[in-house]
Amino acid sequence: MQHLPILPILIPLLMGTLMLLPPLGNTIVRQRVVSVASNLVLMAVSLALLIQSLDQSQIYAVGDWQPPFGIIIVADQLSALLVLLTSVLSFGALLFSLAGEDNQGKYFHSLFMYQLMGINGAFLTGDIFNLFVFFEVLLIASYALLIHGGGKAKTAASVHYVTLNLIGSAFFLFALGILYGTLGTLNMGDMAAKVGSLGPGARILAEAGVLLLLLVFGLKTAMLPMHFWLPRTYAAASAPVAALFAIMTKVGVYAIFRIHTVVFGANAGELAFVAVPWIWPLAIGTIIVASIGVLAAPTLRIMIANLALISAGTLLLAVVLLNPQAVIAGLYYLVHTTLVTGALFLLADLIATQRGQASDRFVVSRPMAQAPLLGVLFFIGALTVVGLPPFSGFVGKALLLQAAETNLQMGWIWPTILISSLMVLIGLSRAGTNLFWHLSGNKPGTVRSEPIQIVAIAFLLSASPLLVIFGGPVTEFAASAAEQMQATYPRVQTAIEGGSP
Structure with a gap:
């Protein structure tokens, strides 16, 4: 059990690498x-x-x-x-891909594993x-996962996605250089201990570095005004990839939380928060x-991306919000929204496939072969994401x-969340009406979903009643x-000073 934290x-x-080689890669x-x-x-x-x-x-400590x-x-x-949460989401996405999505291009499973490695490493x-x-x-x-399977839409989305993230990576390195030059360390526990004692000149540099990190993490989170890449990227990705991407913005939120409210938190002196x-x-x-994007979305995938x-x-x-109740609300909401959003991306793919040429656009189409089943799943997902009991x-x-x-x-948060929920309710009601009621003819299509795809969606949606x-x-x-969380980095600092963590 000593090496458990490094295993995720x-x-x-290791598995991603082995699947590139024979005999597993054959x-x-x-x-x-x-x-x-x-x-x-x-x-x-993980459990x-x-x-x-x-x-x-x-x-x-590695090595x-x-x-x-x-x-x-x-690992706190x-x-x-x-x-x-990442492993649960990835299992649902992986199950869905077994119906054939994984066979549309090379190296899907190896790339999937490498993606999990990067996400788990960022959290740990x-x-x-x-x-x-x-x-x-x-x-x-x-x-690579975004372009998996090829296609014009994926290629266009990947160009924007790659370009923006390469720019973000460059700014990330600039921020690291500033902070290391100022604090002499990039260990979060060591930074948290030193940042409060900086002199005026060093404090200005540290502030510039941490705000530059906010820019970088804001790009990963798709925070305004760096949000424009997300709808097109997520809508273009294949269903299992889009479902896994549901955790990606949470990596950015997590990084903001760790750096800006823990390392540069209450003990950071004049740089606190x-x-x-x-x-x-x-x-x-x-x-x-x-919320406006949800109302204006022309397709179901773009709506879910919003x-x-x-x-x-x-x-x-x-x-x-900077209080313990907000952390509780945030953790609960994070688990809920990640799994439900992932399930909706998978469901959108089934709906698009069964609607034929209409795909997931909000236009008149032929009836779906499994309209009752998909309608129930859509109804549950919609009520869950809107926030209705x-x-x-x-x-x-x-809780939030x-x-x-x-x-x-209260004056800022209550109207924002409640009005946003109303707009989402209107948008999803419009989507459901167009997808399931605005039909051309009575003869349904012949394309049916694979049982394992339905199981994958039900698996992720089951998180909602379980959380309640x-x-x-x-x-x-x-x-x-x-x-x-408040006691974790002081333990790291104790280890740095030569004590027992």
């Missing part, structure tokens, strides 16, 4: 077996890591090189939860430079723009509204994670 990174790395059947088995093992390891982190956060010079893996309840790293490394790993894998005044209006603007934007803006509001979206948004403590916070049924334990865990 090593498992996808046939798609072998790759499918290895990929599914690896994901199941990853889920088990074990989460259980292990309940007592105390796990600090793992026994101690911080601040070694590569440090930090927050990061362990996100690793488990305790060093900002290694955060950059894992960002690059997940981005390189996502570039320096980025929060910037995040407030950008988060609200992201929700507003994405729903992912709304969830990113909502999570940013949870970040900047008794589904998890209602609980998540209610309760987290607004001051009149000023076990709402008490989930919120208690979130409260424990919020409390433990």
